[in-house]
Amino acid sequence: MPPVPHTPNVPRRDAQLVTLPPDLEAGLGRIELHTAPHGIVADLDLAVCHTCHRGVIEHVRTDPPHRRRGHGRALVTAALRRGTGYAWSTTRVDTAGAAAFWAAVAPNLPHQPAYCAHMRRAAALEP
Numbered sequence: 001m002p003p004v005p006h007t008p009n010v011p012r013r014d015a016q017l018v019t020l021p022p023d024l025e026a027g028l029g030r031i032e033l034h035t036a037p038h039g040i041v042a043d044l045d046l047a048v049c050h051t052c053h054r055g056v057i058e059h060v061r062t063d064p065p066h067r068r069r070g071h072g073r074a075l076v077t078a079a080l081r082r083g084t085g086y087a088w089s090t091t092r093v094d095t096a097g098a099a100a101f102w103a104a105v106a107p108n109l110p111h112q113p114a115y116c117a118h119m120r121r122a123a124a125l126e127p
């Protein structure tokens, strides 16, 4: 069977999400997207507080050759699932590309990180 061409904006079938939990409650965790044979091609950092029902997504990143395949969307969806119904925000959006990404993927998230006291305390304690 000939190889099936990859359709843009659809995650590759071999994409695998790997979650690295934070060392501390409400600390910074990471979700990575791995593909074979490239390894990690996209990731994001996130802080989730299950006491305050709050989450902050930081630094969504996809290697340039692997963009426009839905990896960023898959990562953000996985992040939001870690706190369904929570008050989510992102770090500041400072490029047109980032603004377009968020408009397409999660248009209602404020781009002003709303860290709670638990997140700030964890961030101060983490190396």
Ligand SMILES: [Zn+2]
Pocket (backbone or CB within 6 Å): 026, 049, 050, 051, 052, 053, 054, 116, 117, 118, 119
């Ligand atoms: Zn909190």
